Amino acid sequence: MKKIGAMLTSLVLLASVLAACGSNNADNSGASPGAATPSAGKGGEPIELQILSLKQEQSSQDAFKQIIDNFQKENSNITVDIQTMNADQLKTTLRARSAANEMPDLITWMKEVEPDTLLDLSGESFLSNLNSDSVAAANAIYDNKVYAMPIDNGYIGFYYNKTVLADNGLEVPKTLSEMKTVVEALKAKGIPAFATGAKDLSVAYMPLISLFSETVFGQNPNWSQERDEGKISIATDPNWKLAFDLHKDYVYGYSDVGNAYNISYDDANAMIAQGKAAFYGNGPWALSGIREVGPTADIGLMAFPISENPDDSKLLVFPDTSLSISKDSKNIEAAKKFLAYMASQEAGTIWSEKVKVSSTVNGVNVDYDPIAADINAYISSGKFTPYGDRVLRSVFTDKLWEDFSKYMLDQTDWEKLSADLDAFWDKAKDIENTAGK
Incomplete structure (x- = not known):
């Protein structure tokens, strides 16, 4: 894998740019x-x-x-x-x-x-x-x-509707157990916790990028290099499975599952803006659509809680x-x-x-939106990662895009999916090495 360490320098860039928002x-x-x-x-x-x-x-x-x-x-x-x-x-x-x-x-x-x-x-x-x-x-x-x-500079995280949470007596979850409490409380009231659909698979794919950026690269920035060296694999790394499980069990599992194939990108934007869902995993490209529907909606941006340690939650921030x-x-x-x-x-x-x-x-x-303050808070505290799908080889990300929904919909198991992804990781590496000769 070609060196990607230069992306860490985006901390200085993004902190300075976002800190200036509002001035x-x-x-x-x-x-x-x-x-x-x-x-x-x-x-x-x-x-x-x-x-x-x-x-x-x-x-x-x-x-x-x-x-x-x-x-x-x-x-x-x-x-x-x-x-x-x-x-x-x-x-x-x-x-x-x-x-x-x-x-x-x-x-x-x-x-x-x-x-x-x-x-x-x-x-x-x-x-x-x-x-x-x-x-x-x-x-x-x-x-x-x-x-x-x-x-421009981008991010992929989870928008959340502060009004939905407040009206239901709920606080922004900082840990995975707190997230479980929140989504269960919303489910009991018939409110989809997540605006997730399958009519446009990008609506479901974006939050998965955020999740594996946190669980894998947020915990080990050198993961790609170690995988290329054969020290680790997707199949044996519980953090890859954690990302896919959180995606299936929470982001999709606590969405409007029965209506998933009728929910488009625009529909998901509207759901979070109108308070018809509490959370929505996506990037900056969705913000304008959200604001078109809800220009004054009280929206925040957060990283998904992936454990009982709030410091493990890191926002994916990158040049877009x-x-x-x-x-x-x-x-x-x-x-x-x-x-x-x-x-x-x-x-x-x-x-x-x-x-x-x-x-x-x-x-x-x-001063483009109040969520700029949320992004700056993650960056200034060092709770972000610049490593997402854009620093992965194309052949591998093609396979991710092709197969991620199969796991989400229980059409495959982790053993098969992880083996396929490992195979395509190696295939992508071989293609790159051959092209470089």
Whole structure:
């Protein structure tokens, strides 16, 4: 496994960014001094930049539209065409287009894309406008290359509706036994504890990422390296089983199981916003959907309690949305110009305000939501982990995505699932080693 230790440096980045939330005293009207900004670009041969994006949320699409409109006003010969699709569609599309040598000019980063199809951005001046720790963390799975330009910071944890808990005389659980008490009390009143569905499997998959990040990598940051060395395995590590059991027994088991296949991503967002569920495992991309339904809902963010020791609960925090340029793009200079604008304070502020996330652009400090205080509390106390599915090899995460619901729905047992996952871990390692020769 390629070194991923650089991700730990995101502590400094995220603590400083999130601690600044609420102050919003920075001048966000334009690019930082010394930052690379797009030249006027008025005239010249017409250029169309194609972007494939997995940012389906309306807030992300609105942000991209405003950013693209601003960029095109200053670069009248460049037209930006952005196409949005879900992760599965984007993965399939990119693999097909890569095989046909018809890659788009830019993509919102997906680690499933082989790095040899992407342009190394090392040394580009616009990167200096971003926090260097964030850039390093976003590219930690690569060997001394920069293929992804991160524009925001993400997390995966559990949103909780404070009003639902308070109205039922319940407190935020700090331990696993306290969580058991809370979910049982809600069940007795006919209230689903978790907004979890199976109509869109990402609704169920996101909390599992949060859980194994806590139980496995939150307890042993060197787990991947030790697994590659053959010192441990998924089958023999109780922390992997714990993640899957908590996911099956709590996140799914105390959801609206009878209606699970009718609950979509948007439905789950609405459930937590409207107080129809107490908890919801997801990332920052869900926050805008939650706020569209419940703009004043009293929502917090927490790590799932995984034991009787509250200190074992760690929030997954990581660089999230990034942009990459295809190596074979015929419009590389125009694509770089677009990234330069994305790295400006103007674009960073638009993205942070509309998408409700922390920006990686230096000087952009937007008070985007009260949950920023919750995230900062985990980071400042050191109760977070940067290790999630994004630092795992693609072949392995493909298998996770393919099989996780089988365990959730009791269609397989742990012995078989863990053996399959171990086999795919080794397969992914072999593929990487072969490609590196």
